[in-house]
Amino acid sequence: xDFYGINPAVLIASLMVASVPIMLAAIGxxxxxxxxxxxxxxxGMMIMGAICGFITAVHSGSPLxxxxxxxxxxxxxxxxxxxxxxxxxxxxxxxxxxxxxxxLGLSSLLGQGYNGIKPPPTGVLPLGxxxxxxxxxxxxxxxxxxxxxSIAVVAAVWAVLKYTRAGLILRAVGESHDAAHxxxxxxxxxxxxxxxxxxxxxxxxxxxxxLVRVPQWTDGITAGAGWIALAIVVFASWRPWRxxxxxxxxxxxxxxxxxxxxxxxxxxxxxxxxxxxxPYLITIIVLVIMSSGRGRxxxxxxxxxxxxxxxxx
Amino acid sequence: xxxxxxxxxxxxxxxWGTPFLAVILTMIAGGLMFAILGKDPFEAxxxxxxxxxxxxxxxxxxxxxxxxxxxPLILIAIGLSLGFRAGIWNIxxxxxxxxxxxxxxxxxxxxxxxxxWFIFPLMVIAGxxxxxxxxxxxxxxxxQFRTNEILVSLLLVYVAENILASMSLGLLRNPEGxxxxxxRNLGQxxxxxxxxxxxxxxxxxxVVAAFIAVxxxxxxxxxxxxxxxxxxxxxxxxxxxFAGVSPNKLVILCMGISGALAGLAGLFEVAGxxxxxxxxxxxxxxxxxxxxxxxGRLNPIGILLAGLLxxxxxxxxxxxxxxxxxPSAAIQAFQGMLLFFLLAVDLLSxxxxxxxxxxxxxx
Numbered sequence: 001x002d003f004y005g006i007n008p009a010v011l012i013a014s015l016m017v018a019s020v021p022i023m024l025a026a027i028g029x030x031x032x033x034x035x036x037x038x039x040x041x042x043x044g045m046m047i048m049g050a051i052c053g054f055i056t057a058v059h060s061g062s063p064l065x066x067x068x069x070x071x072x073x074x075x076x077x078x079x080x081x082x083x084x085x086x087x088x089x090x091x092x093x094x095x096x097x098x099x100x101x102x103x104l105g106l107s108s109l110l111g112q113g114y115n116g117i118k119p120p121p122t123g124v125l126p127l128g129x130x131x132x133x134x135x136x137x138x139x140x141x142x143x144x145x146x147x148x149x150s151i152a153v154v155a156a157v158w159a160v161l162k163y164t165r166a167g168l169i170l171r172a173v174g175e176s177h178d179a180a181h182x183x184x185x186x187x188x189x190x191x192x193x194x195x196x197x198x199x200x201x202x203x204x205x206x207x208x209x210x211l212v213r214v215p216q217w218t219d220g221i222t223a224g225a226g227w228i229a230l231a232i233v234v235f236a237s238w239r240p241w242r243x244x245x246x247x248x249x250x251x252x253x254x255x256x257x258x259x260x261x262x263x264x265x266x267x268x269x270x271x272x273x274x275x276x277x278x279p280y281l282i283t284i285i286v287l288v289i290m291s292s293g294r295g296r297x298x299x300x301x302x303x304x305x306x307x308x309x310x311x312x313x
Numbered sequence: 314x315x316x317x318x319x320x321x322x323x324x325x326x327x328x329w330g331t332p333f334l335a336v337i338l339t340m341i342a343g344g345l346m347f348a349i350l351g352k353d354p355f356e357a358x359x360x361x362x363x364x365x366x367x368x369x370x371x372x373x374x375x376x377x378x379x380x381x382x383x384x385p386l387i388l389i390a391i392g393l394s395l396g397f398r399a400g401i402w403n404i405x406x407x408x409x410x411x412x413x414x415x416x417x418x419x420x421x422x423x424x425x426x427x428x429x430w431f432i433f434p435l436m437v438i439a440g441x442x443x444x445x446x447x448x449x450x451x452x453x454x455x456x457q458f459r460t461n462e463i464l465v466s467l468l469l470v471y472v473a474e475n476i477l478a479s480m481s482l483g484l485l486r487n488p489e490g491x492x493x494x495x496x497r498n499l500g501q502x503x504x505x506x507x508x509x510x511x512x513x514x515x516x517x518x519x520v521v522a523a524f525i526a527v528x529x530x531x532x533x534x535x536x537x538x539x540x541x542x543x544x545x546x547x548x549x550x551x552x553x554x555f556a557g558v559s560p561n562k563l564v565i566l567c568m569g570i571s572g573a574l575a576g577l578a579g580l581f582e583v584a585g586x587x588x589x590x591x592x593x594x595x596x597x598x599x600x601x602x603x604x605x606x607x608x609g610r611l612n613p614i615g616i617l618l619a620g621l622l623x624x625x626x627x628x629x630x631x632x633x634x635x636x637x638x639x640p641s642a643a644i645q646a647f648q649g650m651l652l653f654f655l656l657a658v659d660l661l662s663x664x665x666x667x668x669x670x671x672x673x674x675x676x
Contacts, residue, residue: 040463080653089317089664090656093402093463094607098656101600102649108352108642217641224471231464272481282467284454287465292458310317 006259009138011252019251021205021222022151025229026243027154028201033233034161035107035194036174036304040096041081045199045228046102046206047241049074051107054119054217067146067203067207077103077253078195086115086188086195089308104220122146122212132225146208151244155199159241170194174302177309187309204225219284224280229284235290237300249286254279287302317664327662332608332615334621335655342654352637360636361629361644366373375628376514381442381478381586381672383626384520385410385578387617391526391600392571394611395533399546401567404504405451405466406575408473408598409444413576415480416443418590422485422496436580437518444576445569447473452568462568470599478592485590495591499584508584519581522552523620526574530613540655545569575599597645623648 025042032039052073057066081099084090130141161167170190173180177187194226209225210217228250236242257275341360344354356659363600365375389406394489396403404411417440424432451465479485485496499505510516546553546563554560589592609615619670630644658667 015394052442079669086651088657088660089452091660095656098649098652099405101604102646102653105642105645105649109646110642111639112642149618167454225470227464227467227471231468234461234464271479273475277472277475280471281581284460284468288454288458288460291460310319 006256006263011255011259012139013142015248015252015255016139016147017213017251018217018255019227019247020146022229022232022250023150023244024153024182024205024208025202025226026032026155026232026247027150027240028198028205029229029233030236030240030243031161031170031201032194032198033036033305034174034238034302035170035191036177036302036307036309037085037191037195038092038096039078039081039099039195039198040230041077041099041226042096042198042229043222043224044100045074045077045202046209046226046229047105047107047220049203049206050076050221050229051114051206051217052203052211054114054210057119057207057211058117063076063211066119066211067186067204068205071200071204074206074260075196075199075203077203078199079113079291081199081223082192082195086192089310092306092308100176100226108131108219111217111219115232117217119211128217131297133257146212154240154244158242159258161240171302174304177304177307180219181309181311182295187311196237205229212247218247227285228279231287235286237290238302239300244285250279250283314390316667317660318667320482320663320665327658329612330617331658331662332610332655334658334661335608335651338654338658339647342650346643346646346650347639349641350454350639351509352639354655357633357637357639360633361626363630364636365625365632371632373633376421377509377513378628379621379624380515380520381517382627383620384517384523385582385598386602386605386623387523387620388519388526388578388581389575389599390573390605390609390616390620391523391530391613392574392603394606394609394613394616395530395543396571397547397569397606398534398611399543399567401549401564402463403448403451403466403568403571404463404603405448405469405599406571406602407595408466408470409447409575409595410420410579410582411470411473411595412447412579413444414587414594415477416497416576417580417589418499418583419480421499421502421594422568423501424515427506428504433507433518433584436505436584440576441573442469442576442581444538444574444579447576448568449565452565452572455568456564462564474595477590477594481590481592483596487589496589498588500588503582507581517581519585521576522577522581524617525615530616531588534613539566542668550572570674572676577604587666601648604648604655606650607655 002237021114029039030043049070051068053070057063077099081095084095085092124142125145125148127141131137161171169185173187173190174183181187206222207223214221232243232246232250235246257278260270261272261275340358343460344358347357348354364371389410393403393406416434420439421432421436447469449471451462452514454460454465455462481494481496482506487495487497507517507519510518534544540559542553542563545556546558546560583590601623603618611618626644626648630641633639634641
């Protein structure tokens with residue numbers, strides 16, 4: 001069952017793998033934004049996660065430790081964001097950009113000497129006979145544990161935000177930090193935890209890029225995935241399950257364009273560069289659709305998004 | 314513990330003092346980073362900040378380079394600062410820089426090998442228009458559909474990078490280049506080249522344009538109604554609306570100006586120091602200019618000085634790479650650090666820091 005040399009089962013299976021990094025980064029950023037903080041440093045935290053995870057995995061020989069190292073790398077970089085925006089009350093937009101610029105430089109510095117090395121392979125989770133089911137077995141049950149882990153994270157974030165007291169407090173802080181403060185909640189502490197979670201998730205996503213998706217280290221390996229993750233949060237209108245849909249949509253586009261680069265499907269060959277730019281272009285188009293007209297996603301944004309909180313007022 | 318107390322008005326002293334404090338703190342933190350990398354921190358700092366200017370052996374080469382590097386940074390940062398002041402975040406200057414270079418060089422290459430006086434001015438116009446159009450995409454999407462300009466302008470950088478790659482492999486590739494990617498060298502095409510104006514100074518048309526931009530921005534902000542509107546929109550958006558300032562008009566104007574200036578910077582770079590369109594032509598000036606704009610406190614004169622300082626870190630960084638084997642990425646991290654410290658110490662101009670415990674003891 002092939003279409004122009006593209007097998008749909010393989011396509012969907014690789015789409016699920018391709019969407020893991022942006023899904024993780026986006027669900028982390030969703031929590032951060034729900035707490036009323038706009039962290040534009042996702043790209044920087046992702047690439048720090050990519051290099052920290054890569055280095056840990058190469059030296060320990062364990063992909064699991066690699067992913068933990070990646071999450072730690074992203075979280076440590078997010079500490080800088082916490083210090084600047086929560087303690088020094090710096091502008092969140094500028095600090096996020098600084099985080100990305102710094103992360104790109106530092107990751108390239110740390111990554112010196114790691115070019116061309118292969119990380120330890122992350123194995124497929126053995127699911128026994130499930131993988132033998134025709135079509136669905138190939139699509140759903142031939143993945144590494146991170147693919148299922150990322151979906152579990154989305155489910156967990158959804159459940160926590162919707163059904164728990166902690167989720168309610170987090171959303172309250174994001175909607176009106178002054179009201180939450182008046183009720184006695186520790187606004188800064190809650191935001192710090194949210195930012196750390198976002199950093200760890202972005203780092204985890206970055207580690208997935210360098211350990212599974214590309215399995216190698218090159219400078220700038222995340223190639224804008226962090227910015228796409230930020231766009232997916234807007235696309236998702238700050239709703240967790242839509243993050244999953246968005247990530248699959250963009251994972252699908254990036255896999256499809258890679259497949260088209262390899263296949264001779266069309267009578268007119270589209271140059272590789274135009275295919276390579278398509279995920280970014282489609283992200284922009286989706287942003288436009290979501291931001292305009294009836295589907296105005298921005299109406300759903302947390303009310304205190306991007307505003308700093310200072311208790312003495 | 315320390316307590317922050319909001320100042321009734323921002324401190325004038327710290328408004329000017331913070332950039333200097335940030336530079337000193339960055340030197341200390343950067344020195345630590347260099348020490349971790351196994352280099353003598355004092356030697357590294359001296360190589361970056363002192364030797365390019367005053368070392369007899371290198372200064373003759375380095376000093377002209379200062380203007381060559383500072384030119385595009387200042388030009389782009391001036392444009393960005395207007396938008397930043399009004400709360401319009403054009404983060405995609407890198408893409409506008411690339412598109413300016415592609416469009417400008419495209420005009421020059423299309424006219425090759427014609428020799429005429431009008432070719433270079435035509436390229437300059439094409440470069441500005443290229444950057445302008447690229448910046449109009451996020452601007453129009455913002456005004457028409459309320460799309461976030463930060464994300465759109467940034468995503469367009471990746472699109473522009475792919476267009477650049479496609480151009481240097483396809484349409485603009487040098488037909489006599491033996492199949493290698495990259496265009497003809499504009500430096501060897503007299504009517505299109507952006508040569509040094511005064512030999513040995515590094516001064517080319519891009520640097521002249523940067524100085525003009527500084528003066529124009531200064532006058533605009535101090536004397537012109539548009540400058541007043543930009544400042545008002547940034548400080549009090551509601552008041553600006555009541556005063557009849559159209560936010561949409563400001564978005565289009567600020568994005569347009571910054572896009573055109575970034576495009577100009579790209580054109581001057583491709584016709585001068587870089588010489589040709591190639592896959593890795595862009596060198597991050599568009600992103601570094603963001604740091605320059607903030608370091609200069611969004612003030613034209615400040616940006617002029619900040620641009621020169623940032624250019625110094627580039628040149629000193631190259632020198633340190635050559636002399637001490639310091640990795641080039643260390644300089645990028647160093648520049649990122651500078652922005653961190655700047656944002657952190659900015660606190661001092663808006664807040665007073667009190668130490669209640671210490672004061673109690675003093676009593």
